[in-house]
Amino acid sequence: MRSLPRWFLVAALAAAAPAAGCGADPTVVKLTLADAKILIVQADGVRHELAMTAAGKVTFDGVEFATLRKHGRLEVVGATSLELRKDGAILSQGQPTNIALDASDGFVENQVAVLTVDAAGAIEGDLWRELDHPKFQGEGATVTYQGPVASRRPMMFALAGFLTAASIPKPTTR
Incomplete structure (x- = not known):
């Protein structure tokens, strides 16, 4: 009896994986990274800038704060990473938080809109x-x-990370 060629088995396995539920994670977001910024002008006139490069580097007033990845991971310098899901949920250390981004990229805290x-x-x-x-x-x-406009969501996610990073310590390893 003649056996099937190896390439056929590889192709069959590749075709079967998505059908078996072994495809891409449907909760993972894909972000569009571009040069963008959030300009903050305080009531006293002092100006601050949270900026993002197309490579995902995020700075606050020129000092590196984090790196944002296209798949929704914000790696904060000196703190834990945050993750943005496709539905707008934000996770810290893999656990849900009380903050999220709504469909128009505003902030929701405990299911109440706090920024638009x-x-x-x-x-x-x-x-x-x-x-x-x-x-x-x-x-x-x-x-x-x-x-x-396409980079507003990642920039708002970076803002969420910036606003919460001071209260999220980096996990220690032993």
Whole structure:
């Protein structure tokens, strides 16, 4: 009896994998990275900039803060990584958090919208009044996204990481 050629078996296995549920993870997001920034002008006139390069490098006022990967992983310098899912959920150390991005790239905290982004890029909401952040004063600030619409979601994810990174320690290894 004649056996099947090896290439046939490889092709058959490759074709069967998606049908068996062994394909790509449907929760993984694919982000469009491009040069973009969020400009923060505090009520006292002090300006700050959270910027992202097309390579995914994220800086705050020129100091590297994190690296953003196209598959939704934000690797924060000195802190744990965050992960963005296709549905907008944000995970920390693989566990769900109470923050997410909604369909229009605004922030949702405990299922309540706390930041919105309008067509002109203005980022507004109650979060700026309530925010106690060591790097800038949110109350009374004007915050604006500047960049391609396709890169707004990754930039807002980077902002979520920036706003929460101070409270998320990097796991220790022994």
